[in-house]
Amino acid sequence: DTGVSQDPRHKITKRGQNVTFRCDPISEHNRLYWYRQTLGQGPEFLTYFQNEAQLEKSRLLSDRFSAERPKGSFSTLEIQRTEQGDSAMYLCASSVNRATNEKLFFGSGTQLSVL
Amino acid sequence: GQQVMQIPQYQHVQEGEDFTTYCNSSTTLSNIQWYKQRPGGHPVFLIQLVKSGEVKKQKRLTFQFGEAKKNSSLHITATQTTDVGTYFCAGRNTDKLIFGTGTRLQVFP
Numbered sequence: 001d002t003g004v005s006q007d008p009r010h011k012i013t014k015r016g017q018n019v020t021f022r023c024d025p026i027s028e029h030n031r032l033y034w035y036r037q038t039l040g041q042g043p044e045f046l047t048y049f050q051n052e053a054q055l056e057k058s059r060l061l062s063d064r065f066s067a068e069r070p071k072g073s074f075s076t077l078e079i080q081r082t083e084q085g086d087s088a089m090y091l092c093a094s095s096v097n098r099a100t101n102e103k104l105f106f107g108s109g110t111q112l113s114v115l
Numbered sequence: 116g117q118q119v120m121q122i123p124q125y126q127h128v129q130e131g132e133d134f135t136t137y138c139n140s141s142t143t144l145s146n147i148q149w150y151k152q153r154p155g156g157h158p159v160f161l162i163q164l165v166k167s168g169e170v171k172k173q174k175r176l177t178f179q180f181g182e183a184k185k186n187s188s189l190h191i192t193a194t195q196t197t198d199v200g201t202y203f204c205a206g207r208n209t210d211k212l213i214f215g216t217g218t219r220l221q222v223f224p
Contacts, residue, residue, distance in 0.1 A: 093158075
C-alpha cells in the first residue's frame with residue numbers, strides 16, 4: 001500500500017488521558033499536514049511539516065497538542081490531558097512541495113472519542 | 116484569519132439534475148483546490164485552479180476560479196448517484212491549505 005496510513009483507526013479514551021497518533025506519509029513526500037475534522041465540518045488545519053521542520057502551527061491549537069516528525073518521515077500527534085471537545089477525526093495528509101501544483105493525499109484518519 | 120465559506124451547506128437533487136456549489140474566501144488566494152469526501156471516507160483531490168478566471172472541466176464537472184481570485188465554483192451536469200458526497204474547496208494564500216465548510220450533495224435515483 002503506497003498511500004498515507006494512520007494508526008490507530010479508532011481511539012476511545014477517558015478525559016484527562018494522553019493519546020498519541022501516528023501517520024506514515026507516502027514515501028518521498030516532503031510535506032506532512034495534520035487536520036482535525038468534526039461531523040459536518042471541513043478539515044481544520046492544525047500544523048504542517050516540511051521534512052522534519054514544523055513550519056506552522058494553528059493559533060487555535062492549545063499547548064496540550066504537540067506534533068513531531070523526527071526524521072522527516074512518519075509523524076506523531078500527541079494530545080495531553082484530553083478533553084471531550086477533542087473528540088474528532090484527526091486526518092493526516094502528505095504532499096510533494098511543488099510551486100505550481102501541490103495536492104494533498106489524505107489518510108483514512110484516526111477517530112478520537114473522549115468519554 | 117483567512118476564512119473560506121461555501122454555499123449551500125446541503126443540496127438534494129434528483130438524478131439527472133445539475134448541481135452547483137460556491138466557494139468564497141475572505142482573502143485573495145494564490146490557488147484553489149477542490150476535494151470530494153464520500154460518506155465515511157477521507158477527502159480526495161479533484162483539481163487545482165491557479166489563474167484568474169480559469170475554467171477547467173473533468174467530464175461532467177466544471178470548475179471555475181473567479182477573476183479576483185477570491186471565489187470559485189463547481190458545477191456538476193446531470194448528476195449521478197456516484198456523485199454523492201461532500202465537496203470542499205480549499206484555498207491557499209500562504210503555505211497552508213484552508214478548507215471550506217463544504218457542500219453535502221445527496222442524489223436521489
